Amino acid sequence: MDELKRQAAARALEHVRDGMKLGLGTGSTAKHFVELLGERVRAGLDVIGVPTSEATRDDALRCGIRLTTLDDIDRLDLTVDGADEIDPALNLIKGGGGALLREKIVATASDRMIVIADDSKWVEALGRFPLPVEVVPFGLKATQRAIARAFAESGVSGQMVLRKGKDGHVFVTDGGHWIVDAHLGRIIDAPRLAGLLAAIPGVVEHGLFIGLAGMAVLAGADGIRVVERR
């Protein structure tokens, strides 16, 4: 599986050109991309990156990649990131690693987003992977009730679980928020649900990435499949 992730990352690297401003994703697949990009940088490629998490910032610096912020530059040329699920419209579920907020800010500031994954992430409909919803701790129960109403309005339901870290304590994102993972099974209308969730005051962000990815690079046992959004 790790080899497939690296193959997808290597294919995405072919889209990187000298002088590009890059969004650097988070997770085990994106980490391969950062490492391979680092090899090219050490061989002379001139790029600058905006990391989507503290973990990616550390990895990128270790790999010798120059970094900047969205305060210092306007647009990014390309973001390369992983995903937890990818559907045929190239809508995504992201946030399994908790980085969804910065990932969405960076992807939205990019002219292009390429999503890289092993082909187990490809699904006919989103929702088997629990949908991460990043919330502020204040008023958690009220926010969860509003989220449940949004689910009902878009025709889905399921258990919501407050994410815990490996240490058993509540998982805290890089932004200081909490994550509720919603076990929905199958999301019928992801764009509609995305809009409903975004309108809830206690929701900081959610893991539905609608219309952001322009290309998916999927590595499987039979080779690499590239899917472009129509």
Ligand SMILES: O=C[C@H](O)[C@H](O)[C@H](O)COP(=O)(O)O
């Ligand atoms: O918050 C984490 C990110 O959205 C990741 O891109 C996503 O969870 C996929 O991670 P991985 O490549 O490790 O499966």
